[in-house]
Amino acid sequence: MQYFSSDLHLGDQNILKYEKRPFTSVEEMNARIISNFSEVLKPEDDLWILGDFVKGANTELAEEFFSSIPGRKHLVPGNHDRETIKKMPQWHSVNGLVEMKADGQPVTLCHYPLMTWNGAHHDSDDPSILSIQLFGHIHGLTRGWWRAVNVSVDVWNFTPVTIGEIRQRSEENRFVVPMHEDLFPSRVAPKVL
Structure with a gap:
């Protein structure tokens, strides 16, 4: 079975505040994420982490995750994944962008939401043709839209x-159309009169 996730930010104290995560401490967050993942995954499964795995170069916390x-x-690296983490031998693969099939479904994996990707514009009801892009990076700002799904x-x-x-x-999400202004209201340019 293939599983997907992103933006774990294990060990990142600031993420509790920035994303308003419902934990009283970073230790509680780490424990919950590790527990949730260990309850789901089996030895024959593949876990695809689409970036922002652990804070900094915290190989000790990464080792705890890998062993649990x-x-x-x-790993499909994100903007917070350091070389030290990317080079850890426990990764089965490390690639910046991945095109693959999961249970027959074409998917494109990237840490960042893309405007377009291979197979994004095929018009068909056949799931073997329609590609879905999986992303993270923007955390809880949107669940995604049709054929582009946030796995944070x-x-x-x-x-x-x-x-x-x-x-x-x-x-x-078929009829959700994300607007940059809606996702990032603080970055909207002021109107000039």
């Missing part, structure tokens, strides 16, 4: 998700 979570781990732990109750759950969310 069964299955193969893959912030919008999935701090648990990894399957392609079935992703397909369902994509359909739920």
